[in-house]
Amino acid sequence: MKFNQFVKGGLAAVMAMGMMACSNSGGSATTTTEPTGGDAALKLGFSGPLTGDASVYGLAVQHAVEIAVEEINAGEGVKFVVNAQDDMADPEKAVSAYNALMDWGMQVSLLTVTSGAGQAAAPQYQKDNMFGITPSASSTAVIYADAENSANPYGSVFQMCFTDPNQGTASAAYLKKHAELGTKVAVIYRSDDNYSSGIYNTFMAEAEKEGLEVVSTAAFVNADTDYSVQVKQAADAGAEIVFLPIYYQPASQILVEANKQGFKPVFFGCDGMDGILSLDNFDKSLAEGLYMLTPFSADATDEKTQNFVKKYQEKFGEVPNQFAADAYDCVYAIKQAADAAGVTADMSTADITAAMVAQFTSMTFDGITGTSMKWSKTGEVSKDPKAVVIQNGAYVGVED
């Protein structure tokens, strides 16, 4: 028996050696896109759920970044080399991923794809004075050191997407304005999720202010797999609109359940609903007529969007969602700022961060998720929300 322990002690030594061997290559790039230009490229890193539950988001961002960087590297100005790390949307893994990126020598960052991960990684950005703009981590805790209190922002972390509170407010305002969709609103949200409850809280506050009639609210938690009670409650209350400030997987199950119960209201979601059409084993016809508030619609006619959507479809065989669009914009916003400030790869990280922050708080950016976007000193973006509806299995923009 005791000999076993000797063997295991040996194992520890082997493991330590493995770590030593790995420490040299530990930060090696997972996905690198080499620039074609001769100049040294800025090292752009991010982490996101490239595997696991939320991988639709992470992969969308990864794909969009790939397209944007390819375009940018083929043109004039600053060039990028990209490193994407998997964080499985887990806060602890996100910190590890951040450190892997720092080992690689990251200079500018897209932070993380999801909120929980972003809020764990963001303090590191402040500590290391690193610039980051997240495409889709929408929680206020990603940009504020003190949860919902804007008095203490990290300063070097920005968002391309709306914050959760803003999404709730915008959703309530939109529903009030568009009374033709229905007036009786039911809400089903996930109470143990920071994204969902964040939107829920501001939605309810705004609904009260605007006089929107909320007939039922029902909550569920992560481990739930049966939504019949919540759907039944909404149906019994005579809801005409069901507001779902949740991610697309539970939303898909709610749609299935509503269909089973013969309950056919207008479903209305936020940006987390984006991706529902890419879900495997989901009857996409159930999502017909689903509204969602998102700053991006793939059918927009402007040249930039058309170009992006076409390239994305050619390369990855699907219509890009809002996460992809946000990520695409992020890369271009960084390029615009870097070009304007004359940032080069041989500058120190502190100089790059200072230049980028100065640019972001003063510049105006036109992208595919909005025009004349501006950023406040706290890192929040201001742009117009748009509504999108699913018709014939595709996202279609709704005219105001």
Next chain:
Amino acid sequence: MKFIKALWNPKLRSRTISYLVVVAAYILLQVMMATGNLSRLFTSLLVPVTAYTVAAIGLNLNVGISGELNLGQAGFMSIGAFTAVVVSALLEGAGVGALLRLAICIATGALMAAVMGWLISIPVLKLRGDYLAIVTLAFGQIIMSLINNVYVGLDPKGLHFAFVTNTIQMEPGGKLLISGPMGATGVSTASTFTAGFLLILIALAVVYNLMYSRNGRAIMASRDNRIAAESVGIKVSQAKTLAFVTASCLAGAAGALYALNYSSFAATKFDFNNSILLLVYVVLGGLGNMTGTVIATALLVVLPEMLRFLQNYRMLIYAIVLIVIMLVSNNEYLRLKMQQLKTKLTRKKGAPANE
């Protein structure tokens, strides 16, 4: 020399090996850090590894030594973690230095978790069968749901609490410590690898001293044969409670160490999966084998990060590695070979193979 021989005698050898492995790993890692051979990624993993190790050592006491299945170890970590967040903020307001703050947080976290463990054990450990597994499973979920709805704020007037909806009105200068599903935010970190290393040593000392004590023998007797143990006058429920409360206490300490390593974390981190993961560390390390637990935990926490170069196949390979370890460590043929090798080696040394 006599002292060393005493440490190496069959009774205490496994304990000595445990300490040696931990100290050797610590020295090796310190040297690597000092010479700049340890990347940022692995440096950042040191504290979580030590925290998980402490929790796993506790769990092994509960599962391996006491023989009661515990599926809620992460729940106890969670209690320790969130207690630490609040205590840490209070102490910081009082101007207590980082090291002392960490020590007090670990102590209070451990205490809170132990009290919760004791409360749970009162009804459960009087029963026979797998009730502890069921109750701890539920406990982990309940704690997670509760903390997901708790709001705690601190302003110059003191602490403020709210439940389900955030109704806290704070004075200027106040800050939210725990904000429901967002979890703890803006924690000022204090954990260090050395503190984690010391905590592992303390955990090992606690567990080994308990194991080799009269109470420890009673715990193992209760595990092996409840009726026989009762017949010689051992209070089985008391023995099991002692093991369980010690385990939850260590989990609380581990949680506090973990909490003060991250600026922000949510209660969902300490979910059922995390409890199962801890159980995996214990089972793969060997039930009742503390050295194995330490090594398995370190290896399995670090492995997914070491596999980053595999890109998206990382978790697939991780799962395969788990299965391989499980099969290899349970392979009869390999065990037999090991046994033969061992007898050979001990004979060469001229010592009688009497284990």
